[in-house]
Structures are given as C-alpha cells and as structure tokens.
Ligand SMILES: [Fe+2]
C-alpha cells in the first residue's frame with residue numbers, strides 16, 4: 001500500500017478506521033474483564049517486538065560509536081536478531097491466516113483498517129529480508145576484516161527504519177483489535 005495509508009506516510013488511524021477506539025481507550029485495557037488470555041499473550045508479543053527492536057537499535061548505535069569488539073557485538077546481536085525476524089514473520093503469518101479473517105468478519109467497518117494492516121505485513125516482510133541482508137554483510141565484513149563501519153552503519157539504518165515502521169503498525173493494529181475483543185469477548189469471537 002502506498003500513498004497516505006502507507007506505513008511510513010500515515011498518521012495514527014483516524015476514528016473512521018479505528019471505530020471502537022473511542023469506546024475502549026488504552027487506559028481501560030489493562031483492567032478490563034474482557035481482556036482475555038489471547039489478547040494478553042498477543043500484546044506481550046507486541047511488547048517483545050518493541051523491546052527487541054529498540055534494544056538492537058540502541059546496541060547498533062553504541063557499536064557504531066566505539067566499534068570496540070566487533071565479534072562480541074555480533075555474538076550479542078545474532079541471537080536477538082534471529083529471534084526478532086523469525087518471530088515477527090510467524091506472528092504476521094498467524095494474523096494473516098487466522099486472526100484477521102475472524103476480526104474482519106466480526107465487524108465490516110474494520111475492513112479498511114485490516115486492508116492497511118495486511119499491506120503493512122507485506123511492507124515489513126520485505127524489510128525483514130533487507131535487515132537479514134545487511135546483517136549478513138556486516139557479519140562477512142567482521143569475519144574478513146572488511147568495511148565494518150560502513151556495514152554496521154547500513155545495518156543500523158535499516159534496523160532503525162524498520163523499527164519505526166513496526167511500532168506504527170503495532171500501535172495501529174492494537175487500536176482496532178483490542179477494542180473489538182473488549183467489545184465482543186474472546187469467547188464470542190472464537191479466538
Ligand atoms: Fe500485524
């Protein structure tokens with residue numbers, strides 16, 4: 001999706017897209033009786049993606065500043081990045097094939113929002129590929145004592161860009177999914 005709805009162009013969802021957000025603002029989510037196990041687990045996954053993205057972006061920035069021990073940095077980064085990319089890919093897949101169709105069917109007014117979120121998944125999946133590519137280039141540069149600084153810079157930029165878009169996506173997705181769950185309950189939605 002491009003234009004005003006694109007992941008890097010848009011502002012937070014308007015009330016016409018997030019139609020239930022006004023009724024169930026974020027402040028009521030944590031203590032709401034309809035916030036069930038599925039929603040809690042799903043929100044925890046989102047928080048894990050936010051934390052990992054920010055942790056790695058900060059770590060890559062610090063490495064760029066001092067470039068102390070490239071192998072140690074790669075040893076720190078690799079398991080976190082692998083977890084982040086792998087889990088993000090499978091998270092999107094489960095949303096695409098399982099959750100989004102159920103939520104779309106529950107309230108047709110949310111269709112536009114899910115169209116945008118679905119397009120985000122394609123955008124982010126392409127970025128996942130790009131991050132993996134820049135990480136491989138960095139690893140090769142470290143192993144061969146090549147242009148480590150240039151490779152680390154490209155990786156950090158790609159990661160920062162992706163994390164910015166991902167946080168926009170997570171925030172918007174929560175703004176339409178959580179109010180729907182609170183409104184209908186997980187049992188009635190079948191999730
Ligand atoms: Fe998503």
Ligand SMILES: [Fe+2]
Nearest residue numbers: 046091095173
């Ligand atoms: Fe999600």
